[in-house]
Structures are given as structure tokens and as C-alpha cells.
Amino acid sequence: MPKTDLFESPDYYLMDELLSDEHKLIRQTVRDWVKKEVSPIIEDYAQRAEFPKQLLKGLAEIGAFGPTIPTEYGGAGLDYTAYGIIMQEIERGDSGIRSTASVQGSLVMYPIYAYGSEEQKKKYLPKLASGEMMGCFGLTEPDHGSNPGGMVTNIKDAGDHYVLNGAKMWISNAPFADIAVVWAKDETGKIKGVIVERGMEGFTTPETHNKWSLRASATGELVFDHVKVPKENLLPGASGLKGPLGCLNQARYGIAWGALGAAMDCYDTALRYSKERVQFGKPIGGFQLQQKKLAEMITEITKGQLLVWRLGTLKSENRATAAQISMAKRNSVEIALNIAREARQMLGGMGITGEYPIMRHMANLESVVTYEGTHDIHLLITGHDVTGLDAFK
Numbered sequence: 579m580p581k582t583d584l585f586e587s588p589d590y591y592l593m594d595e596l597l598s599d600e601h602k603l604i605r606q607t608v609r610d611w612v613k614k615e616v617s618p619i620i621e622d623y624a625q626r627a628e629f630p631k632q633l634l635k636g637l638a639e640i641g642a643f644g645p646t647i648p649t650e651y652g653g654a655g656l657d658y659t660a661y662g663i664i665m666q667e668i669e670r671g672d673s674g675i676r677s678t679a680s681v682q683g684s685l686v687m688y689p690i691y692a693y694g695s696e697e698q699k700k701k702y703l704p705k706l707a708s709g710e711m712m713g714c715f716g717l718t719e720p721d722h723g724s725n726p727g728g729m730v731t732n733i734k735d736a737g738d739h740y741v742l743n744g745a746k747m748w749i750s751n752a753p754f755a756d757i758a759v760v761w762a763k764d765e766t767g768k769i770k771g772v773i774v775e776r777g778m779e780g781f782t783t784p785e786t787h788n789k790w791s792l793r794a795s796a797t798g799e800l801v802f803d804h805v806k807v808p809k810e811n812l813l814p815g816a817s818g819l820k821g822p823l824g825c826l827n828q829a830r831y832g833i834a835w836g837a838l839g840a841a842m843d844c845y846d847t848a849l850r851y852s853k854e855r856v857q858f859g860k861p862i863g864g865f866q867l868q869q870k871k872l873a874e875m876i877t878e879i880t881k882g883q884l885l886v887w888r889l890g891t892l893k894s895e896n897r898a899t900a901a902q903i904s905m906a907k908r909n910s911v912e913i914a915l916n917i918a919r920e921a922r923q924m925l926g927g928m929g930i931t932g933e934y935p936i937m938r939h940m941a942n943l944e945s946v947v948t949y950e951g952t953h954d955i956h957l958l959i960t961g962h963d964v965t966g967l968d969a970f971k
């Protein structure tokens with residue numbers, strides 16, 4: 579049942595004063611689009627476990643595909659704060675829709691922009707920016723998730739082409755993507771990136787079903803059975819694990835902002851509900867226990883806003899470290915999950931229904947806390963950064 583989306587973002591520490599007029603305009607544009615196009619339909623699509631493909635055109639129009647990619651390649655040429663704001667507003671609507679944008683911009687366009695040849699940039703980037711072409715990113719394998727360096731997918735030089743074999747798992751956008759940026763080891767064991775196109779013989783993308791999380795996002799496998807990949811599809815500038823990990827920095831940064839959007843939506847919903855729902859003769863928002871939940875939510879959201887705003891400034895100045903990005907991704911997703919769980923309780927029985935967005939956000943965030951590096955992995959990255967000691971192995 580379509581309902582009016584009344585969302586208002588909390589701004590307890592007057593963070594708006596730190597944003598430019600352009601940032602605020604971008605936020606309003608994306609928020610209006612989410613209210614008009616995403617909120618009325620998303621619950622239905624999530625219940626049906628279907629990706630709303632009709633949103634792709636609108637996502638491209640609001641600049642969600644490659645916001646920081648230069649305009650000469652079809653991107654929006656924006657700074658990282660603007661990119662973060664776009665992700666925040668989209669994930670406020672649904673993490674699955676933000677996933678589609680993250681993958682397209684940070685994990686498909688970014689590697690082509692950062693590691694691709696001029697021909698590859700010209701061939702793919704404008705079409706990816708406009709949504710005419712959609713992409714996916716294949717790093718994770720059935721036996722190599724947190725440890726992508728152990729991957730077994732491989733390319734072998736066969737003269738005028740490479741032969742690609744292996745399989746990737748848990749790949750967002752795979753079922754409908756036109757191209758896949760795939761990470762595979764060459765004969766020397768070096769990790770390389772190749773662009774695989776739908777239609778290449780031996781390449782299939784079976785869909786992953788029965789997810790309780792990110793139900794409005796399409797997830798699948800990438801299977802390569804002696805796929806002939808033309809030599810010109812190799813990304814010349816990427817060699818080693820730092821190639822794919824460099825892309826993850828971009829996407830993790832977007833998630834740090836995005837998860838805060840989901841948290842804000844849960845807080846806003848619970849706050850509104852607490853003023854309207856009457857029990858024992860007064861609004862439940864008047865009880866101390868409910869106020870404790872709301873006060874802690876707004877405190878965590880405000881701390882998170884300050885963290886990502888500062889990170890955005892550092893990232894725009896090319897000074898943000900990978901470890902700083904890990905800290906923000908981990909923090910935002912953790913507080914968003916906690917806020918979603920508390921907000922759900924505040925709505926009582928209504929909290930488990932699709933009448934309100936909270937349970938959907940909560941279920942979505944269970945994927946967000948796992949993908950792009952799990953909660954534990956990001957903690958170990960921080961631990962490594964502050965001690966200099968590697969606790970992964």
C-alpha cells in the first residue's frame with residue numbers, strides 16, 4: 579500500500595552549516611527522487627524479492643552512477659562529500675538500491691577509470707554512467723570471502739585472448755549485468771582484472787534465491803567455463819590484490835554514509851511513532867525507557883554524521899586512508915543495526931510489518947555488515963593499523 583514518505587533528516591549538531599549549497603541541493607534532489615520513486619514501491623518489491631529495474635534510469639539521472647567520475651567520461655565530477663550524500667539518501671530508501679549504485683559507480687566504473695586503458699574508458703564509462711549498460715564486480719568466491727587473496731579463478735594466456743575459468747559467488751547485480759569486472763590470477767599467481775561481457779561463450783550468471791536480506795537487490799553467481807576473453811579486456815593498470823581492494827575503498831566509503839541513511843530513517847520513523855502511539859493514557863514517547871532509546875539513537879547518528887563528514891573532506895583531498903574508511907564503514911553499519919533493532923521494538927507489533935520500513939532496513943543491514951569486509955575484518959584492519967601487527971593470519 580503506497581504511503582506518503584514524511585522523512586526529515588535529523589541535524590542535531592547543525593551539520594548543514596558544514597555543507598555547501600551544492601551539497602544541499604544534491605541532497606534535496608536525491609531525497610525528492612527517493613520519496614517519489616523508491617518509497618512507494620520498495621516494500622512490495624522487497625516482499626516479492628524482485629529488483630525494481632525501472633529505477634535504473636532515475637538513478638542515472640540523479641547522478642548515482644559514478645558521482646566522482648569526471649564529466650568527460652559521463653560521470654558527475656562531484657566531490658566525495660556529494661557522493662556520500664547521494665549514498666545516504668538512496669540507502670535511506672533501501673540498502674539494496676544503494677548497493678546497485680555502489681557496485682555500478684565504485685566497483686565497475688571506478689576500476690575502469692582508475693586501471694583501464696583510454697579505449698576502455700571511452701567504450702564503457704559513458705554507457706555505465708547513463709545506465710544504458712549495467713555492471714557487476716566479481717571478487718568473492720565460494721571458498722574465498724574475507725580472504726580474497728586465496729582466489730582460484732584464473733586466466734591463462736592463449737595467444738590472442740585469455741581463457742578464464744572459475745566461479746564467483748554473492749555478486750550484486752549479476753543476474754542482469756551486461757558486463758562483469760572479474761578478478762582472477764594469471765599463470766604467475768598475480769591478481770588481474772578483466773572485463774567479461776554477457777554473451778561470451780561459457781559465461782553464466784545464475785541467480786541466488788531465498789535471501790532474507792537485500793530482497794530488492796539481485797544477487798547471483800558468475801560462472802566461467804573456458805571463457806575466451808579478448809586481450810583488450812584486461813585492465814592494464816591493475817596488478818595484485820591492491821587492485822580490487824582499491825575499489826573496495828570507494829564502495830566502503832559510500833556505505834559509511836549510506837548506512838547512516840538507513841539509521842536516520844529508522845530513528846525518524848520511531849520518533850514520529852512515539853509521539854502518536856498512546857498507551858497508559860499518554861504517547862509512548864513520554865516514557866523514560868522510550869526516550870532513552872531515542873536519545874541514544876540521535877547521539878550515535880550525530881557522532882556518525884561528524885565522522886563521515888570529516889572522512890568526506892579527507893577523501894576529497896585524497897588524504898583518507900583505507901583504515902580510516904574501514905573504521906567509518908564498521909561504525910556506521912554497527913550503529914545502524916543497533917538503531918534498527920531498537921526502533922523496531924519501539925513500534926511494538928507494528929514494527930514487524932511492511933507498513934513501516936524498519937524491519938526491511940534491519941534485514942538489509944545484516945548483509946551490509948557482512949559485505950565489503952565483515953564487521954570483524956574491519957576491526958582487524960583498525961587493529962593492524964594501530965599496532966602494526968597483522969592478526970588476520
Ligand code: TGC
Pocket residue numbers: 676677678680681715717718723724725726727750818819820821823824826827829900949950951952955959970
Ligand atoms: P594484504 O597483504 O594486507 O594486502 C595485499 C595488498 O593490498 C594492499 N591493500 C590495499 N590496497 C588498497 N586498499 C586497501 N583497502 C588495501 N588493503 C590492503 C596492501 O598494501 C598490499 O599491497 P602490496 O603492494 O604489498 O601487494 O592482504 P591480505 O591477503 O592479508 O588481506 C587483507 C584483508 C583481509 C584486509 C583484505 O583482503 C580484506 O579487506 N578482506 C575483506 C574482503 C572484502 O571486503 N570483500 C568484498 C567483496 S566485494 C563486495 O562485498 C561488494 S558488496 C557490494 C554491494 O552490493 O554494495
Ligand code: FAD
Pocket residue numbers: 681714715716717718720722723724725747748749750751792797945948949950951952953954955958969970971
Ligand atoms: P567468511 O570470509 O567465510 O567469514 C565468515 C566469518 O568468519 C565472518 O564472521 C568473518 O568475520 C570471520 N572471519 C573470517 N576471517 C577471519 C579472521 N582472519 N579473523 C577473525 N574472523 C574472521 N562480493 C563480491 O565480490 N561482489 C559483490 O557484488 C558482492 N555482493 C554481495 C551481496 C550480498 C547480499 C552478500 C551477502 C555478499 C556480497 N559479496 C559480494 C560477498 C561479501 O563480500 C562476502 O560475503 C564477505 O566478504 C564475507 O565473505 P564470506 O561470506 O565468505 O564469509
